[in-house]
Amino acid sequence: MSSDLKETFMPPPQSDPTPPAPAALAAKVRTLGPSMTRSMQRVAEAVAGDPAGCAALTVTGLAERTGTSEATVVRTSRLLGYPGYRDLRIALAALAAHQAAGRAPAVTADIAVDDPIADVVTKLAREEQQCLADTAAVLDTSQVEAAVSALATARRIDVYGVGASSLVGQDLVQKLLRIGLIAHAHADPHLAVTNAVQLHSGDVAIAITHSGRTTDVIEPLRVAFERGATTVAITGRPDGEVAQYADLVLTTSTARESELRPAAMSSRTSQLLVVDCLFIGVAQRTYESAAPALSASYEALAHRHDPRPGHR
Template sequence: MENIIPQMEAIYSSFTPLEKTIADFFIHNDEKKDLSSKSVSKKLFVSEASLSRFAKKCGYKGYREFIFCYKQYESGMNRQQASDNIKLVFNSYQELLNKSYSLIDEAQIERIVKILTEKKRIYVYGKGSSGTVGTEMKLRFMRIGVNIEAITDEHIMKMNSVLLDGECGVIGISISGKTETVIDSLKAAKKCGAAVVLMTSRKEKKFEDFCDEIMLFAVKENLERGKDISPQFPILVMIDMLYSRILRTEGFRRRETLHEYTMEALDEK
C-alpha cells in the first residue's frame, strides 16, 4: 500500500482521539530514528497493543507491516512510476505555481485585504468559470465574517450598481480581461464610488481608469499541457493568498469565532 500517509488522512475522521495522536505522529514525523513499537509507544505514551490496533485499522496485518510500508513510502521506494502524461500535467501545475509566486505583490495583497475587511459590503462579479470561482470565494470568505455576495448573472450585475456606494467593494474576475459585462459593471461601480478590484491574467493601461487594484494571475495557455489545467486554478491560488492574509489580521479573532459558529450550524443541519 504505497499511499500510506494519504490513506491515513482519508480515514482520519474515523480515528479515536488516541488513534489520532498516533496518526499525527506518522503524518508529521520528520525523524528517521527508531520507529519500533517499543520506542514509539514510549514516545507517544500509548501501549504497543494500541499501535497494533491502529495499524490494522489502516489496513495492515500488524504494526510490523505498517512500519515496513511507512519506511518505503518515506524513502519513495514504493511509489509507482507515473506515466509521462501524468508527469507533464503535474509539471504544468508546478509551473503555474512558480508563475503565481513571481506575480505575488504583498503590498497589493495588504491593500485588497483592507478592502475586504473594512468595506461594509463586497460583491464579486464573474461569468462562466470565473463565476464559479466567485461563488467559491463567497462561501469561503463569508465564513470568516466578510459580508460578501457573488453575482454571476449579467443582468443582476447591471442592476446591482444601484446598491453601490463608497462603503462597498467590487471584485471583478475575468481571465481574459475581455468579459464585457464584468468590465462594464466595474466601470459603473467606480462611478458609484465603490472600491474596485479586477482579477485577470491580462494587463492593460485602460484598466487603471476604473480599477483601484489590478491583481494579475498566471496564464496557462503557453504551457505544454495548458489545456489540461482547470482555468480556475491560477485564480484560486491568488484567492488563497488573500484568505491566508485575512486569517493573520488582528481583527480575525472575531471572524474566527464566527467561522466556528458557522461550522457548528452547518454540522447541526
Template structure:
C-alpha cells in the same frame, strides 16, 4: 521535475508574442537547452543564427537580467524532462500528463508570486475589512473563483453577493449607503459583462478589486486595485494554460483570505467555527 523546466515553459508560452528572430532563438534553446548552458553569448549567437543583441532582448523579454541569468535558469535541465513544457499529447502516458500539469501549476504559482505586490494585497484586504457588503462576479470559469470568494467570506461573517444574473448584480449595487466593495474576476480583463459591472460600480463610487492578467485591459484600467494573476495564454486546442490560470486566481483568493483572517484572528476563527457547527447541526445529522 526541476525548477528549470519552468523557464522552458515560459519560453514556450511567450514565443507567439516575440519577434521572428527571438522566436528563432527560443526554438533553438528549447531544442538544445543543455548545450546552451555551456555556450558563451557569442557561441549561442553563432549556433542559433541570431545576433548577441537579440539574445539580450530575449532574456529581457523573459524578465531576466541577461544571458548569464538565463544560463543559470537552464542549468538544471534534464534531457528526459525537456518535453514536459509541451502541451498534453494524445500519446502521453498518465505519468507524463501528471508531470506536465504539475509543471504548469508550479509555473503559474511562481509567476503569480513574482507579479503580486504585498502592498496591493494588503490594500485589498483593507477594502474587504471596511466593507459591509462584498459584491463578487466572474463569468464562465471565473465564476468558480467568484463562488470561492463567496463561500470563504460568508463563513467569516461578511455579507457576500454573487449571481450570474448581471441585471440582479447591477441592482444590488444600488443598496443604500453602506461601505461596499466589488471583486471582479476576468482573465483577459475584457469580458463585457464583467467590465460593465465594474463601470457601474465606479459610477456608484464603490471600489473595485480586479483579478486579471492584464493591468492595461478595460477592467484593469477602471479598477481601484489590480491583483495580477498568471498571464500565460493558451495557444493550443487542449487549453491546459486555461486550467492553470484558474488555479492562479484561486491561489490569489487564498492569499487574500488568509491575510484577512490574520487581521482579527480570534473573531474570524470564531465565525468559522460557528458556521461549521451550524452546517454540521442542520445538514450532517445522522438519521
C-alpha cells in the same frame, strides 16, 4: 479617485521599483507575452528560450537576432520590469545559472491525444506547479495587502465573474461568508450591474477575468468604480480594459493553452491562489471576529451532517 477610501487603499507610487528576480522574469515572459506587440513577443520569446545566449548579446545583437530594433528591446526590458537592457542581461545570466543548476523548471510538453493517463497526470501536475509559481512571482504583494485592507473593513463585497471565473468568484464569496462578511457572487451580467448601482464608498467590487476584456465583468466593475466603491481586478492581463476601472490589480499567470487544455482551465489555478491569499489575509486582519464565525460554521455543518438520529 472619486473617494477617500480609494486614496486610503491605493499603494504609493514606486519611482524606482526593484527589478524582478530571475524566477519572476520567466514568469513575466509567460504572463505578459500574449499581450505584447509581435515584435516585443519575439524579444520575449528569445530571452525565455535561450537566456544564456541572450545574456551574451548586446542590445544591438539581440535586436538583430530577433529582427527588431534596439528601441523594441529596451521597451520589452522595461515592460518586464527592468530599468534597461543592462539589467535584463544580468537577470538572464542569473536565470541561465538557475536552469543549469536544475533550480528552474523546464517548460513541460503539451498533452497529446494519445498520452497515457500517467503522463497526463504528470504533465498537468507540472503545469499547475509552474502556474502557481509564476503567479506568486508576478503578484504585487502591496496590491494584495491593499485589497485585504479594503475587504476587511467593507460594508459589502460584490464579486463578478462568468464561466470558469464565476466558479472562482463563488469560492471567494463562500469563504468570506464563513468569517462573517457580507459578500455576493454575480454570474448574471444584468444582476451584476443592477447590484453595482447600489455600491458606494465603503464597499468593494471584485472582477475576475483572465483575459481582462470580458464585457460582462468589466461593465459592473465600471459602474462600481463610478459609484465610489473600491474596485479590484483579478486578471492575467494587467494591461487589459478591466484595469481602467480597477483601483487595485492582482495579476495572475497561466499555463500554456493547448488544444486539450483551454485557458479557462489553466487560469483557474492561479485565480484560486489569489482568492486564498485574500481570504487568509482578511481572516488574519479580522481574527477576533473571523475565528468565532468560522468555528460556528464548522459546528453548524457538523451538526447538519451528523448521521445519528436526532442530529440531522
